[in-house]
Amino acid sequence: MRLLRNPSLVAGFVMVGGVVALAAMGPLLAPHSPSAIIDAPYMPTGPRTLLGSDNLGRDVLSRFLWGGANLVWMAFGATFIALTLGAAVGISAAYFKGWTDEVLMRVVDLKMAFPSLVFVLLFVTMLGTSLPLLVLLCGLSLMPGAARVLRGAALAVVDKDFVQWARSVELPAHRILFREILPNITSPLLVETGLRLMWSISLLAGLSYLGYGIQPPTSDWGLMIYENRNALRVQPLAVVCPILAIAVFAIGGNLIAEGFARAFRQTR
Amino acid sequence: MLKVENLSVVLADGTPIVRDIEITIAAGQTIGLVGESGSGKSTIARALLGQTGAGVRIASGRVSVDGRELLSLSPADLRNACGRIIAYVPQDSGAALNPALTVGRQIIERLLIGPDRLDRAEAFRRVAEVLTTLGLPSDKQFLARRPGELSGGQLQRIGLAIAVVARPKVLILDEPTTALDTSTRGEVITMVRQLTQSMGAASLYVSHDLGLISAVADAVTVLYAGEIVETASAQRLFAQPAHPYTRALLEAVPQVRQKLPIKGIPGQVPDLDARLQGCSFADRCSAVQPKCRESKPALAQQATGRVRCFFPSAAPIRRPGDLGPETVGDHGIVYRVDDLAAGYPTAPRLLDGISLALRRGKCTALVGESGSGKSTLSRCLIGLQPITEGRMGFADAAQGAGLRDSRRMQYIFQDPSGSLNPRRKVGDSISLAARHFFPGEDPRPRVEAALARVDLSPAILGRFPSQLSGGQKQRVAIARALVAKPEVLLCDEITSALDVSVQASVLQTLKRLMDDGLSLLFVTHDLGVVRTIADEIIVLKQGRIVEQGPADQVFATPEHPYTRMLLDNVLELPAGVPA
Known part of the structure; x- marks a missing residue:
């Protein structure tokens, strides 16, 4: 409960939790269908449209409430993939050392040389757009950073005597990796969770904005920004609302990372 | 001044x-x-x-x-x-x-x-x-x-x-x-x-x-639980200690000049807030009186110096005679190492030409300074360091290079804080070993039996290593080794991180395990400990054995100059009066 007294961590959880709640509950609260044309395009706030209408005359509020569902779950999915793979690669590299370390980390370096967006676009243009594929690609593209950090953390653990003991009694390697070493690097793992959440929502929203993510007429925050960017002066709410939601989520992720980092520094 | x-x-x-x-x-x-x-x-x-x-x-x-x-x-x-x-x-x-x-x-x-x-x-x-x-x-x-x-x-x-x-x-x-x-x-x-x-x-x-x-x-001040318990000239303090703690401490120090029975101090140092009432040493004192628990003695001037005790002793410290070698029971060879080498022949070898035999219920001490290769040898035996030549293995098994049995030989590490996973309760650490070596069986009876053999109460099973004292952690590490039902324990400087009073009680535990038929390979630089527990000695220098023989013989008539140098450098307590 010491964690509850950590302001960064509490603020981060409130922000991320708030956006998650919005994305989950939004569709239930939306007054209209996200694809129904309610009004003339780019109308300001009116009696039927609380936040006005968008480029095709659809209700901005309804599209906003629907637009987070896919994005937020995809962000969590990509983060999960990035951390699972990153932990497996990082801990294995640190534990096995030698050529395993070299091969794994050079592959990771190679991946790091490609900007995430370019990497994902390369495969999306080749394989087409589908949501599971996007989650997988985003997870893969965010894995190297996590792998590097977790390898560094694991290096400090692999030479400890309790790992040597496990080796000396010939405990299976997967048990040593995930039962002996992993519980001792939870601090950097939690910090990375916050950071990867932030990166993955930025990347996914960016892909939608570029038209490679969720396809119209489905509503999506990244897509909303793209569709309404021309009328920023006439109908700013259609752009500002999704930007705010993404920003709050990303900043929340960052605060969680910082809060965990600070909490673990104090305990040391 | x-x-x-x-x-x-x-x-x-x-x-x-x-x-x-x-x-x-x-x-x-x-x-x-x-x-x-x-x-x-x-x-x-x-x-x-x-x-x-x-x-x-x-x-x-x-x-x-x-x-x-x-x-x-x-x-x-x-x-x-x-x-x-x-x-x-x-x-x-x-x-x-x-x-x-x-x-x-x-x-x-x-x-x-x-x-x-x-x-x-x-x-x-x-x-x-x-x-x-x-x-x-x-x-x-x-x-x-x-x-x-x-x-x-x-x-x-x-x-x-x-x-x-x-x-x-x-x-x-x-x-x-x-x-x-x-x-x-x-x-x-x-x-x-x-x-x-x-x-x-x-x-x-x-x-x-x-x-x-x-x-x-020139003079010594003895501290216990944050207080001075005795101050006296060095000569007086070592010959005639007045405080029961000083006496117990001096008796717990192993000697090189003679083989003594092991005497530890039971119990542990009281917590910070439990020291305020009565004498801090009362709970561990063999001569405790009701008065000691009621009020705290002052640091009073005595004939020998200043002592914080109501009932200071005036007797000189007595040492019993040498125990001599023990030769009862079956002491067949359990484990054998023949002509082992590690490291490449081109470079100076880490280890070369190592041959030794461990006997049932006996303790072989591996002695040498840092860099002598004693840790490398013990790491070779448990497979953490590859060997380049030679054979090692249990006497009853087919011998081969690098052939080993991870159950029958167990390794205990120097630093008890490092050898237990800090994120796991000690009970889970021990039962993990039990499940690993005896899969499909209920680990609980094995854990309890092992715990009893190292004098730990089952109450500590639910604690994390950070909640235990150094001596308790080392006992947990020994218990984890014992659940494997090993025949050989490889002890790598296992008492050097412990206080002398705790060291003595851990040595007592090891001695009892040897009486049950366990063989020990005891790696150490502390010749007092070797004198107390070892039956055979192997002196290692720069990766080679320079002297090897029964403990009494090596201590009485060391042959190699290096062994003599090691013995000459020992700083011994002054001899007490023979009992």
Whole structure:
């Protein structure tokens, strides 16, 4: 409960939790269908449209409430993939050392040389757009950073005597990796969770904005920004609302990372 | 002259860590401050410099040098006093030195700052003088070296040089030789004595090593649970200790000159808040009386010195005669190593031509200084280090290179804090081993049996390693090894991180396990421990065996010069009166 007294961590959880709640509950609260044309395009706030209408005359509020569902779950999915793979690669590299370390980390370096967006676009243009594929690609593209950090953390653990003991009694390697070493690097793992959440929502929203993510007429925050960017002066709410939601989520992720980092520094 | 009066150091909430410390050291005199871990000896050493750890403060007391009070000085004046009036030599000078600066610069620094700084030429002359006294070169090339280019013994002497270069009136030595090999240790001690006498400094030598203190100190102050329990001249204290704790501590120290029964001190040091009422030692004292629990004895003047005890002893310490070798039972060969080598033939080998045999219920000690290859050998035996030549294995199994049985031979590590997973309850650590070696069986009876064999209560199973004392953690590590039902225990310096009283009780446990038929390979540099527990000795030097034989024979008539050198460097407690 010491964690509850950590302001960064509490603020981060409130922000991320708030956006998650919005994305989950939004569709239930939306007054209209996200694809129904309610009004003339780019109308300001009116009696039927609380936040006005968008480029095709659809209700901005309804599209906003629907637009987070896919994005937020995809962000969590990509983060999960990035951390699972990153932990497996990082801990294995640190534990096995030698050529395993070299091969794994050079592959990771190679991946790091490609900007995430370019990497994902390369495969999306080749394989087409589908949501599971996007989650997988985003997870893969965010894995190297996590792998590097977790390898560094694991290096400090692999030479400890309790790992040597496990080796000396010939405990299976997967048990040593995930039962002996992993519980001792939870601090950097939690910090990375916050950071990867932030990166993955930025990347996914960016892909939608570029038209490679969720396809119209489905509503999506990244897509909303793209569709309404021309009328920023006439109908700013259609752009500002999704930007705010993404920003709050990303900043929340960052605060969680910082809060965990600070909490673990104090305990040391 | 250093005078410490009424010094108390407390936690933020006022709980005392050390209380009512009184120490007087005359110029040219050395006082030994001894105590086990947690007794507060390092806290006192640092408090004399006005320093404390985080969350700790000096509640009261005076520290004066030649009548000048130090603790009431302003931070700037105190900083200036450090090194010039009072100086400190840390336990590990290698870690205390800045690796990026040359040693010359770090030694001379003190002389070039402050109100009474010297000019450069004079300062260099002084540095050269100090280095020569310490037996180090003082030429430009040496002064231009960085800490990473020097050996441990040289670094410790540099630490000493930094402390004494400004000719302080008081020298505080906090375990300055603990990290050194015995041969280097002797040289450093001789130098400390020479320096303090030639400078006329009052020195306080902090150590847990009673043999060492008996060699360096004129008088000894014994600490227990944050209080002074006894102060006496070294001669009196070691021959005729008055406090029951001092007596028990001296009896727990293993001797090299004779094989003694092992005597530990039962129980543990009381927690900080349990020390306030009655005598702190009452719970572990063999001569405790109801009065001891009701009120706290004062540090009273006795014939021999000052003692904090209602019923001080006046008898000299008695030592029983040598136990001699034991030859009962079946002692067939259990494990054999033939002509083992490690490392590549082109380079100097890590190990070469190692042959040994372990006998059932017997303890073989592997002795040598750091770098002799004793840890490499034990790592080879458990498969953490590949071997390049030779055979090893259990006598009843088909022998082959690298063939081993990870169940029948168990390894116990030096540092009990590192060998248990800090994120796992100790009960889970032990049952993990039980499930690993005996899959599909209920681990609980095995865990309980192992726990009973190492004298631990099942109550500790639910705790994490950080909630246990060092001795308890080492027992947990032994219990984890025992659930595998091993025939050989490989003990790598397993008592060197423990206090002597705890060491004795762990040795007792090991002795009992040997009586049950377990074979021990005991790696250590402590010849007293070897004398106490070993039946056979193997002396290792630079990866080769230089001497090998029954313990009594090696101790009585060592043949190799290296073995004789090791034995000559042992600092023994003065012999007691034969019982």
